Amino acid sequence: MPGLSDILPALHRRSSSIRERIRTISIGSSASKHQSISGPSAAPSHRPYSVYQQSSATFMAPPRIVAILDSDAVTQRLLETILDSPNGRRTLSRLARTCRAWFDPALNVLWRELDSLVPILGLFPAHLLKKSKRPGLGLTTPPLEKDWEKILRYGGRVLRITYDELSNNVHNSVFPIFEEYRPRTYVLPNLQHLTWRITSPENLDRAALFLAPSLQGLVLHLGGAGTRFPTLPAFLADIGSRRKLQSFSIYSSASLPDTFSDLLLPQDELERIAVVAPGALSPIVGKWVAYLPRLKSLQLDLSGRSRTAVEAFFREWRSGDSTPDSMESHTDSGIFSGEEVDFTEIRKSLLKLTGDAKKSLTFPALVQLHLTGQTSNIATFLTHLSSPLTQLEIVIEDPPDAADWRDLSALICERFGDSLTSLRIGATLSSKYSDLVRSTSRAAPAPSRLSLGYLSSLPILARFVVDLPESVIFTAADVAALAKAGPKLEEVRLCPLARFPPAAPPHLSLEDLAPLISGCQRLNTLAVVINAKGASKEGGVESAATSRSLMWLHVGHSWVTDTLQVAILLSQFAPYLDTIKWYTERNRPGFVEANARSWQKVSDILPHLQNLRLTERRAVMPEKEIVVEYVQVVAPRPPMSDKAIDATVLTTDRGVDATQLTSEMSVQATPQVKHRETQATASKTSIAIDAVPRTVETEVDATMELVALPALAKEAEELDSPRPGSQLNCGGAPSHLMSLPSLTSLFGFLCRIFIAFPLSIPMRVLHALLQLSRAREEGGEGGDVALDTIHVRP
Template identity: 25%
Template structure:
């Protein structure tokens, strides 16, 4: 409520502040630019029909009003208004001669020199272009606007829709571009549509690209094109219908690549054997695939650099031993700080030996630099095993265990191991026994203000005695205010915890 009042007050004061600056002849370019930049987030959202709110529209209108207020505000305001657009249609509004045919805007007459000058004046201000499909602009417009030079000569980020990605990409490519997505995720291309020529064109025009995202589509000659991007730092690759054998070898040779997201095929057709010292700069890896390729891929990644790993199976392995062959390779990465593992086994416990699930998990305990872990497979968790987990990760900040069914879970008192071993823990999802036996004394109070802020019980049980559970949690984590669970009764537990904080705050005031 208070934040809304502050924002409303800012909107009231902005015209007054502007008038005050003008009235006292204190115009300063940097100050005016800061005022306009403050309105940029809402102004950018206003161009997205599905995301914008009334406040965003008013924000854009307010910035336009500033542009019309004074010549001093004109350039800074227009720079923000035109920085990000989602269609070339606004450029057509400065042209006198356009028509609509079958719902698409077209240019039907020759553009006069004065109109070109005006169009280029605005086009030079565009830094981000994100095409929203379906477009209201006919494809012929791109060829006309880009006939002599790129449509947006100072463009930095290009998120091209399917229409541009397949036929009109050349009219947008300029040496200033560093980020490209083809096609942008508004619509997935069909598998029979080949984006290989578009990628090859991009490679020839912009070999210094820093960010590249390619959605799931057929891309012929992808290895040859990727080889050209020697300065690439971030690469996002969807699932491809066809893979070339040297696909991984080319990826591994990109020396500056620091972030990689990709999906590997089921078929074992990729070549790994000749890769040596692959991915020398890779810090973040998000990979989806099947056991064989996941295991082989992880074995060729440089072990001393990787810090952030997201690992997901396309289909959960039938045998825990198959999943273990992958998680066991994680011992190679002692520098890992963030780890997410999905679908290593089914989310539901089955009839396999209970110790297999713990064996699958054990290699992770050697990653003692972890700060964040998300793990979604069933486990047997006892007080003793909880102690092992807490002592293995002294730097952990976020710890999420997300399985649907648990083989065994520890009592709430086991959370004391996190108090002693994980002094930085702020977010915890962990299965516990929510029922506190009658007559059980609450845990000893924590002697310092542990920073745990959020706790979620990932075992689906209803809380029968919220006051006892709330007291136990409060004794362990004095700063804990937000608690949730998969069963009923957690709302009452959270309400009791908040009442403790209110009482303590009052005591501190009186003292």
């Protein structure tokens, strides 16, 4: 497959020709008004189909471009290179509009990393935004479900996003709308890294909107002097219970919670940790960090702390304890603690003397370390580490103490010289601020020297960067010592931002770089400030000081006078040099216009001298005869020495977490609800019932017929004499015969009136009352005894 350097020019020319041809196609006014695809609002479906039809029918993709599209890795690498170039986003947007095959890969690269929420808000329809050109101001009305289509379509492409409250480009009213009206739980479902910079405590909980299940890295910047975040423990507990992060960083001006390590204890898969906050050096945090099995990168702030506080970070470590049966783990049970002496430390000392102690590494997987603070504190911290670091970045107070810098340089070479590949030395914010104050005043900065002669052996070091505002003086001895210590250096930066006053020029000259160029054959990037006014007039240096790999040179505010001599030296040092960079900004402190014009002339002359130099070398090389002489030399006897090898088997206790991996998935199951009203008024009917019992009044004439009976004679006489108006018997019976039945009936009548009738009425009433009580017991309702039920015999 052709190289990337061959593909990029061909692709650029091909894309340019396609764009020029597309512009010549008559596609109407709609195509001429088509906007740039810097945002995702423009898609291929929005362009007229005649453009794609004409381009696909006329142009054929070259084989190299087809080979790129066949490999996802090559396509990704190519698009990333285009993105890093000047106007890279505009170029990618044009490339996405040029060909349908490039549309999805280009948009994935454009949208994979966002530095704000504004591009997401810009996907809402224009009529919902308060100002279409400033989407961060918020929405006028709540969005409907169809208004979220573009956000859901392009939200899956976002992998990294940053929210910065200090930039003030997103109004706080946006977050309630996302919480209430979002169509699904996570608008950015594939988000992998979230950076959350806030100063208000209420904005901390709003980060939960972006804690997608795919999240792997979280960076919290809790700013604001004196601002407390009361919901931070609950937020950390939520993260520890639901997510398995690979990187976690917290930068806070407030103290960490007392339960910080307990809240993050479930995060046992962390590979990168950065804790820059008060309380980060507590023994509990140190113990938690030490027992992370996959930790590869660590960043701590040691500024303003004593050496005792740095030592306390390692106080809770128990690297020697392995099993309960080992001698190192035997401690006093506590039962007789008042009577016996604890021999734990004595046992450990004896084990170290006899060589039976286990040799374990602190941070066994740690390869990257970033420390900030005084030089002495950094040296104290490094003395406790035995892991093979590959990348070390230290941020120190500038200028450092000479003795502390000497000890730190020796310690780095002694402990990490065989594994270190990158070493960066920077300045703290306080040092940079002091330098800024001096640069804005009339007083010239006073540069100091940072000696590189203390670096002894860094055999595999590939990148060495020094970026300090005051310690900017380097000499030829420093360059020679650096070339000797790091023969495999590929990138060297020695304070390229340094400024020198007119009375004190840079100490390094162009010829002083010869040991570095000749000793480091892999060197491809060099950034250093030099004094090229006194360039050699001899026209060159020895042929050994030539580098075929040096391609990029940054001279910053370097001094130069004789442009031709400088170009001749550079053509000798780096005949394949491709880029020379210097500062051309007139408003930059330390800018000298004469030096900028001279370096421009050097850049113009150098390519011609390089071609001449290479032509001469190609012409000389075939004529040169190579004579090889074979001389038999007796091999010297190798030096012999007796060495003892410790054959103690190193054992490591490691636990395996066999917990089943679970994944959380959220499903939006909102039911559809319809409102209906039903008239449920019951119909009523009024019925009147006459419940008045029917009564019958019956009058009984119970008047007794009284008969006065005088004496027997008179009675007999009356009986014999007929009554007036009475009837005689038909039979013509005598009247005295009728007196006896009359007496009998009279007597019976009297018996019924005075005896039977008074007894019959109470018995009837009693019978009615018994029926009434029996009806009430059976659940019925009783009533008054009807008078018509009482029969009175005449």
